[in-house]
Amino acid sequence: MGAVVADSGFDFSPGAQVPLQGAAGQxxxxxxxxxxxxxDSSVTVLLDANNEWHKSGVSKGRLSLFxxxxxxxxxxxxxxxxxGGxxxxxxxxxxxxxxxxxxxxLAATNIRKARDTKLTVIMAVFGLLFLPGLLLWLAVFQLRRTIAGAKDKKSGALGTALLVAVGGLVVIFLIKLPFDGLLGIYLRAMVVAPVIGWLWAKQVCETTAKDLRERWASLLSGGGGVGPKIPEAVPRDPGQSQAEELRQGLARLTAEQQSNSVFYAGPKGILGMGTRWGSWQLAEELHSADPTKEIHGFRSWDVIRAIHDQLRMLERGPLHTGGFPTxxxxxxxxxxxxxxxxxVSRPDGQDVDQYLIKTHEIQRICNEQQFGAGNRHYLGVQFTLWDGQLVITMLITVTVLHHTLRIEVTGHALGPVHPLFTTKPAAKTVTVGKTVKFWETKTRQLPLMGTNDVVRLSVRAPFTWFPNVLDFLGGKLTLPEPFGLRHVWAEKPWRHRFMADDAMRAATPVLRVVHTAAIKVxxxxxxxxERFNGRSSMLSGLVQDPAPRKADLYDA
Structure with missing residues (x-):
């Protein structure tokens, strides 16, 4: 076993392969x-999306302003x-x-880079040339953020009062400054220039914020959203090494998504598929139907292949009721x-081709690795429902030990993504009392970017070309490992009535198809x-138990 790298034999020869956004059902x-x-919300809200098994984190930086x-x-x-390479x-x-x-x-990063380029120019003209005044203002804002970050509401009010007090001192400084000539002009400009730069930066930040929010809302509106634009993913000449690396990275990501190897992490279940909520086993002794003859030899793969052929026709039925999707x-x-x-590390070697374990190796594992060390073979039937919000996976394994044939069917369910990801952007408003009719209130819409946001983005802008430095100063998001986009932010489906019904309804027909195909072989x-048929009938009744179990915890 070993980790697969980009040069592990994967064929990157085709052009940039970008799948159609929003494949059917997903x-x-x-x-x-x-x-x-x-x-544009606080990064700490993502911690609310942590589930029982997978927890993201936020590492603190040196300065909250970054x-x-x-x-x-x-x-x-x-x-x-x-x-990453x-x-x-x-x-x-x-x-x-x-x-x-x-x-x-990548597209969101490009939008922010365009904004940060403008902000960097503003910082250079109105900040770097008047550095002492800029540092003075930044010190005030950092102190205000530190005070406002306290849990005590009085501390937050104190931070606002501090900013107002400094503004008053600045006005007095401009009027009563004892210096004349170039020095006096520079000292006055040193205080005023950062404020002018902030006004310009505010317009830049507000425009970008509206663009980002429109894309955010469009993605959640059901229309598919605005397509991401990443021209840097398509190399235009052989010398564009970064574009070629990005293209290969996207191709490798798609190839790994199609891999047929998965990982069972004990009580966490199969990573990416969810925990096992139900398990049904048919295990009986093999006897010849004719005592005068021996059983015709067969292997586990023969049973699995017959089950595979029958499962492919699950969407067919005698009635026109909709039924299973393909x-x-x-x-x-x-x-x-x-x-x-x-x-985790994926298998490699001559039995693996572009993250896919070859058929002959799958067949060998199915027939030979049924007891003791080594990987195991499962036949899976997977339903992607609710527009990708529910993934139901039924796994079948066949083992033959001594005279006993065992057919095991297990159910895994991966629920919807956390509601945090499905919340649409809301306008920033404040409700205040009317001046004359003081008993009435009115709602006033606020800018998307407040004073603190504009200052924060302006300070971060020059450092966006040095991301490691920015991570050190401002902190970063830590993703849970082993990482996969879907399972680390998935909720349990059992709180959604119809999703729970769909998961449990899938079990009975799948179980019966598996048993019918196996008994035919x-x-x-x-x-x-005879005994297999009797056991199968009994399991058909047991599978209708309406309660999902915690099978992977063995506490049911």
Whole structure:
């Protein structure tokens, strides 16, 4: 086992392959996650989206004046984690298009870079040339942020009073300044120039904020959103190495999303698929139907192949009632990892081609690795429902130990993304009393960018070309590992009545198809199926138990 790197034999020869945004059945979850790249709320709100198993964090910087907002921190963290040259293996994001999310992170970064370029020029003209005055104002704002960050409301009011007091002192300073000539002019300009620069920067920040919020709202409106524009992902000549690396990174991300290897992390379940909520096992002894003859030889793969063929026709039924959508039926190789594993590594070698384990190796694992060390084979049927918000996966494994054939069906469910990602932008307003009719109130709309926001963005702008320095000064978002966009921010589906119903309704038909196909193979090979039929009928009744279990915790 070893981590796969970009030069591990993956063929990057085709041109930039950008999948259509919002593939069928996967738009809601994808757009919800992508919208985080355009948000301007505090980065700490993302901590509310932490679930039972996966917890993101925010590392504190040296100065709160340099701290990023949610969109800035999310875009950088996701971009580095999913496209970085030395990145670790990723967990598949079932029900979403991770490349689309990354492309929106890149597009949001480009929008902010254009804004930061203008802000850097403003800082150079109105800040660097009048550095003493700029530092004085920044010291006041940093002190105000520090005081306002206290939990005591009186401290926040004290910070505002401090800013007003300094403004009053500035006015007195400008009027009573004892210096004349060039020195007097410079000293006065030193105090006034940063304020002029702030007014200009405010217009730049407000325009960009409106653009980002429009994209945020568009993604959540159901219309697919404004497509991400990342021209740097398409190299125009052989010398554009950065563009080629980005193109390869996006292609590698898409290839890893299609990998057929997954990881079982103990009580956390299969990473990317969710915990096991139900398990049904049919285990009986193999006896010949004719005592005078032996059973015709067969292997686990023969049973699995028959089950695979029948599962592909799940969407067909005798009645025109809608029924199942077309499921994804796929062979999975499952590797065990520790419950608190900080990383995973995908199999490599001659049996792996572009993150996909080859068919002959899948067949060998299915037939031979059923007991003891090693990876295991599962046949999976997966339904992506509710626009990608619900992913139901039923896994089937067949084992033969001594004279006992065991067919096990387990149910895994991955719920919707946290509601934080589905909240639309709200206008910033304040309710105040009327001057004359003081018993009445009126609502006034505020600018999207307040004074603190403009100062923060202006200070950060010159450092955006040195992201590591910016991380040191302002802090950054820490993503949970092993990382995958979908499962780390997924909620449990059981609180949503219809999602819970869908998960439990899928179990019975899948179980019956599996048993029917398996028993047909046994009959064809001369096996007495009387006990198998009896056990199958009993399980068909047990599977209708309406309560989901915590099967992976073994506490049901």
């Amino acid at each position: 738009t809601a979850a994808t757009n919800a996650l992508a919208s985080a790249a355009y948000r 701290e990023p907002d949610l969109g800035e921190a999310f875009s950088r963290a996701v971009r580095v984690r999913m496209l 030395a990145r670790k293996a990723l967990i598949q994001s079932f029900g979403t298009e991770p490349q689309t999310v990354v492309e929106h992170c 499921p994804s039926v796929k062979h999975w190789i499952v590797a065990p990892v520790g419950e608190n594993a900080g990383e 046994l009959e064809d090979h001369g096996v007495d199926t």
